Amino acid sequence: AQKVTQAQTEISVVEKEDVTLDCVYETRDTTYYLFWYKQPPSGELVFLIRRNSFDEQNEISGRYSWNFQKSTSSFNFTITASQVVDSAVYFCALIRNSGYALNFGKGTSLLVTP
Amino acid sequence: DTAVSQTPKYLVTQMGNDKSIKCEQNLGHDTMYWYKQDSKKFLKIMFSYNNKELIINETVPNRFSPKSPDKAHLNLHINSLELGDSAVYFCASSQTGSAYNEQFFGPGTRLTVL
Numbered sequence: 001a002q003k004v005t006q007a008q009t010e011i012s013v014v015e016k017e018d019v020t021l022d023c024v025y026e027t028r029d030t031t032y033y034l035f036w037y038k039q040p041p042s043g044e045l046v047f048l049i050r051r052n053s054f055d056e057q058n059e060i061s062g063r064y065s066w067n068f069q070k071s072t073s074s075f076n077f078t079i080t081a082s083q084v085v086d087s088a089v090y091f092c093a094l095i096r097n098s099g100y101a102l103n104f105g106k107g108t109s110l111l112v113t114p
Numbered sequence: 115d116t117a118v119s120q121t122p123k124y125l126v127t128q129m130g131n132d133k134s135i136k137c138e139q140n141l142g143h144d145t146m147y148w149y150k151q152d153s154k155k156f157l158k159i160m161f162s163y164n165n166k167e168l169i170i171n172e173t174v175p176n177r178f179s180p181k182s183p184d185k186a187h188l189n190l191h192i193n194s195l196e197l198g199d200s201a202v203y204f205c206a207s208s209q210t211g212s213a214y215n216e217q218f219f220g221p222g223t224r225l226t227v228l
Contacts, residue, residue, distance in 0.1 A: 033214045037219075039155075043221065043222050043224075044219065044221050045204065045206075045222075047216050047217075047218070050216060052214055089155055091157065095213045096213065097213055098213065100145065100164065100170050100213070101147065101170050102217060104156070104157040106154070107155050
């Protein structure tokens with residue numbers, strides 16, 4: 001069975017603070033894929049990043065960075081120098097190699113205040 | 115151009131009614147999905163279609179019936195609507211071949227059952 005846990009339900013930070021959103025997953029598969037999606041207040045789901053289970057390289061994209069550690073089954077997401085526009089619900093998701101469905105975590109609601 | 119579109123965006127109806135939500139994608143993908151997001155923002159797969167064939171049918175009441183007339187469309191028909199069906203329904207599509215392929219989501223349809 002696949003499971004994704006985002007233990008932080010809500011996080012509130014002040015603009016320019018760094019914030020890390022945690023994602024821990026469970027799977028018995030050796031090949032699987034991890035995703036992060038953003039859902040801003042407007043409601044759409046925006047793809048941020050994907051990672052396959054064999055690629056543990058960290059990734060940086062502007063103010064966003066992702067840390068994938070198979071040893072701890074975690075795929076954490078850090079926003080550096082947060083901005084108000086980062087306020088959204090962030091979802092971590094897992095899909096098995098032969099799968100057709102994303103298994104989502106319950107999401108972390110991030111509020112960035114000025 | 116909109117990649118994945120859904121109509122209507124909002125749907126308000128009475129208990130017991132039958133309603134449909136339409137989804138179209140112009141990405142040339144051959145796999146389409148329906149996800150349900152409940153009031154707590156939890157996203158869960160309902161159905162997955164590949165080349166017009168049903169691949170996944172999660173534990174969804176049989177009042178929900180997906181229909182795929184062609185690879186670009188996946189409609190969702192709901193019979194005898196209940197209060198608990200109130201949610202946001204997201205359609206998505208991806209290219210078959212790898213579960214690593216990004217799933218592109220539509221804007222969502224907010225269904226309210228009174």
